[in-house]
Amino acid sequence: MTVRIAAIAALTAFLVGLAVATFSELRVFLPALLRGAVVTIKISVLSAFLFWAMAFVTGIGRLSKIRPIRWTCAVYIEVFRGTSLLVILFWFFFVLPEFGVLLSATAAAVLGVGLNFGAYGAEVVRGAVAAVPQGQREAAVALNIPKHRYMLRVIIPQAIPVTIPGLSNLTIEMIKATALVSAVTLVDITFASVQQNQIHYRTLDIFLVTLMLYYCFAQFVRFGGAMLEERMTRHLGKVH
Amino acid sequence: MTDPKIRFEKVTKRYGALVVLDQLQFEVAEGEVVTIIGPSGSGKTTVLRVLMTLEPIQDGIIWVGGEPLNKMWSGDRLVPASEAHIRSVRSRIGMVFQNFNLFPHMTALENCIEAPVQSLKLPKSEAVERAVELLEMVGLDDKRSHYPSQLSGGQQQRVAIARALAMRPKIILFDEPTSALDPEMVGEVLTVIRELASAHSYTILLVTHQMGFAREISNRVCFFDQGRIVEQGEPGRLFESPRNERLKLFLSKILQA
Numbered sequence: 383m384t385v386r387i388a389a390i391a392a393l394t395a396f397l398v399g400l401a402v403a404t405f406s407e408l409r410v411f412l413p414a415l416l417r418g419a420v421v422t423i424k425i426s427v428l429s430a431f432l433f434w435a436m437a438f439v440t441g442i443g444r445l446s447k448i449r450p451i452r453w454t455c456a457v458y459i460e461v462f463r464g465t466s467l468l469v470i471l472f473w474f475f476f477v478l479p480e481f482g483v484l485l486s487a488t489a490a491a492v493l494g495v496g497l498n499f500g501a502y503g504a505e506v507v508r509g510a511v512a513a514v515p516q517g518q519r520e521a522a523v524a525l526n527i528p529k530h531r532y533m534l535r536v537i538i539p540q541a542i543p544v545t546i547p548g549l550s551n552l553t554i555e556m557i558k559a560t561a562l563v564s565a566v567t568l569v570d571i572t573f574a575s576v577q578q579n580q581i582h583y584r585t586l587d588i589f590l591v592t593l594m595l596y597y598c599f600a601q602f603v604r605f606g607g608a609m610l611e612e613r614m615t616r617h618l619g620k621v622h
Numbered sequence: 623m624t625d626p627k628i629r630f631e632k633v634t635k636r637y638g639a640l641v642v643l644d645q646l647q648f649e650v651a652e653g654e655v656v657t658i659i660g661p662s663g664s665g666k667t668t669v670l671r672v673l674m675t676l677e678p679i680q681d682g683i684i685w686v687g688g689e690p691l692n693k694m695w696s697g698d699r700l701v702p703a704s705e706a707h708i709r710s711v712r713s714r715i716g717m718v719f720q721n722f723n724l725f726p727h728m729t730a731l732e733n734c735i736e737a738p739v740q741s742l743k744l745p746k747s748e749a750v751e752r753a754v755e756l757l758e759m760v761g762l763d764d765k766r767s768h769y770p771s772q773l774s775g776g777q778q779q780r781v782a783i784a785r786a787l788a789m790r791p792k793i794i795l796f797d798e799p800t801s802a803l804d805p806e807m808v809g810e811v812l813t814v815i816r817e818l819a820s821a822h823s824y825t826i827l828l829v830t831h832q833m834g835f836a837r838e839i840s841n842r843v844c845f846f847d848q849g850r851i852v853e854q855g856e857p858g859r860l861f862e863s864p865r866n867e868r869l870k871l872f873l874s875k876i877l878q879a
Contacts, residue, residue, distance in 0.1 A: 520676050521723035525737035525789055526713050535740060539727045617769040618726050 390601055397594060411578040411588055418574025419595050425488065425570065426557045426599070429495035433556060434549065436500025441507025442533070455504070462501035468562050470494045475566040491563040499556045506548035510541040543614040550607030554600045571595060626685070627652040627793060627825045628673065633682035635668055635849075642668045644849035645682065655819045655826040657836040657857070660846030661872055666829045669846070670795040673827070674717045675708055686711050687792070713741075716791030720798040722778045724770040730757060730781045731766040734788045742789065749788070756784035760814050776807030783814055794818065796828040808832070815839070833876055837861055845869045 436458075443455035462470070474490035485493065514537050522532035564573035575592040579585055626649040635643040642665045650656050658666040671677050673684060675691065683700070684691040693700040694707040703711075724733050734753035738744045744752075757763050760780040762773075770778050779799060786794060796815060800808040812835050818824055819839040830836055836843055837857040844854040845866065853866040864870045 515723075517719060517721055517723035518725065520674075520719065521725070523676055523712075524674050524715075524717040524719075525785070526709055526741045527737050528709075528741065531740045535736065536725055540725075618771055 387605060390605075394594070394598060407582065407584055408587065408591070411582050411584065412591065414574050414578050415571060415588070415591055415595070418569055418571035421563075421568055421574075422557070422560055422571045422595075423599070425491050425495065425560045425563055425568065428488075428492040429499065429556060429560065430553055432492060432496025433499040433503055433553070436497060437503025437507050437545075437549065438538075440500065441504035442511060442538070444504060444508050445511060458497075459501045459504050462498050463505075467494060467498045467559055468565055470498055471562060471565050487563075487566045487568050490566050491560070491568055494566075495556060495560055495563070499552055499559070502552055503545075503549055506545050506552065507541065509548075510544035511537060513544055514540045543611055543618070546607050546611040546614070550603055553603045553607070557599050557603065558596060626650060627654070627687060628827070629685040630669070631683045631685065633672065633679050633684060635665070635672055635677065635679045642849050643672070643679070646850060648844070648851060650825060650827060652825055653822050654841050655828070655839055657828045657830060657840040657843045658846055659830070659833070659836065659843060659872070659876075664846040665849040666846045667797055668849075670717065670797050670827060670829060674715060674795060675712055687714060713789070714791055715793045715795065716786035716789055717795040717797065718779070718782050718786050718799050720801050722770070722775075722782045722802070724778055724782055724785070726770050729767050729769055730762060730773070730784075733770070733781055734785045737785070738788050753784070753788055756787050757781070759787075759817075760784045761810075774807060775803045776810045779803065779807075779811045780814055783811075783818075787818075791824070793825045793827070796826070796830070798829050798831070800830065800832060831876065833861065833873075845872065847872075 440455040440458055443451050444459065446452045446455070471490060471494040474485055474494050475487065478485060478490075518536055518540065519532070522536050527536070560570055561572035563570055569577070571592055575588045579588050582588070628648075628650040630643075630646045630648040633643050633646045633648075634641065644665075646665075646669070648669070658669060660666045668677070672679050673686075673691075679692060683693055689711055690700060690703070691708065691711045692703055694703045695701075725736065728736060731750065731753055734756060735746065735749040738749040738752065739746055742749075754763065754766065757766050760783055762777055762780055762784070765773060765777060765781075770781070773781065783799075799815065800811050803811065812832065815826075815828070816835075816839055819826055828836065828840070840857045842854060843857045843860045844851050845860070845864075845868075846852065847868050853860065853864065853869050860869075861873065864873055
């Protein structure tokens with residue numbers, strides 16, 4: 383594991399070094415790209431927390447025995463899965479003010495991205511909860527463990543490791559989808575590179591750096607997820 | 623004889639059109655060890671499952687220690703039981719499953735203290751003390767920090783027995799406890815069950831295909847077929863001179879194998 387991380391880091395450093403050596407004008411546009419990267423990271427981290435929280439709350443709520451909870455979650459999932467993220471962003475930023483709800487660009491972006499991906503994540507969580515063997519529920523009933531305790535202590539701890547591959551995939555997708563937040567006036571890395579390209583016209587250099595940055599973000603999530611999964615399933619004796 | 627510990631009164635269990643228990647009348651006395659045998663689909667496992675409230679019944683009443691399980695008293699009328707009522711009656715019953723159903727993310731010890739802490743609200747130290755005693759009793763004291771995946775099938779089933787006993791049930795249900803085990807591990811599990819049966823402090827209901835074992839530990843054997851008890855009796859008599867034709871056929875098939 384650490385060997386692979388080291389290899390990726392070395393390769394990235396090599397590529398960055400190569401780029402610096404090859405494209406001497408890097409310093410002209412790099413600061414602007416990095417400022418964009420900070421925006422991308424900020425929106426991604428905030429949206430990710432909202433996305434994971436919504437995924438767990440509504441994924442589990444979708445299986446509730448209480449009908450209003452189940453329906454509310456189902457409506458949320460269907461609305462946000464069924465509509466375009468870009469249009470949702472427009473709604474949060476440009477339409478809601480007409481109803482007196484004023485959101486900052488960052489708030490609109492985080493809400494839009496987080497809620498949109500939360501709806502997809504909910505289905506991953508629902509699948510993971512449903513994948514916990516029926517025998518676990520039966521054991522909990524036989525041991526008279528109260529329902530909410532068994533959800534919290536028996537079902538969710540077993541479902542979490544199962545959600546990790548699906549949720550890390552979606553998290554990577556989400557980072558890439560944050561490129562859409564330029565629609566609500568934020569200058570993220572994609573928009574920054576478009577701007578810098580228009581100014582400096584160094585198309586190859588600029589979009590190569592942008593590509594590599596996205597790749598690094600995705601690798602960070604992938605390795606984080608894989609490590610978390612390994613830690614959580616170590617004692618389950620599963621073959622990887 | 624005192625009131626029966628368990629009484630099924632015209633209990634009917636259906637899955638759609640399929641009748642699994644057909645107006646079943648069945649009683650078990652306190653301290654009795656009863657083995658249920660029968661062909662697959664005869665309803666023998668269902669008896670344990672409805673008693674453990676894993677599945678609802680469509681008709682009839684199940685009594686546990688003189689109290690209705692699926693109903694409760696409202697004045698002098700029986701009304702459908704509330705969750706709280708079911709929980710209180712169910713606390714007298716423990717169950718051991720064919721596939722163990724241990725919690726895979728908890729160690730052997732954690733499996734045995736989970737329910738006492740979460741359900742009985744015992745202080746953790748007391749639950750641990752009791753769990754260690756039980757793990758000693760099933761011969762697995764040295765495996766207390768092992769996860770189920772690190773234990774053999776026989777060891778897992780012994781942990782499952784300790785876990786059920788940790789809730790201090792009066793009635794223990796064993797649902798084919800050795801059917802999922804490799805042959806060389808059957809003995810260690812049967813030894814533990816034999817000890818429990820000979821302690822005479824538990825009422826035991828056992829579903830098994832181990833006829834020799836059933837004969838050795840049971841006070842009574844019931845042969846189920848098509849959701850009813852077709853024949854029952856003291857094990858020596860039932861195995862040696864069965865009266866019912868279907869029981870004769872069943873025994874000849876089982877004993878041949």
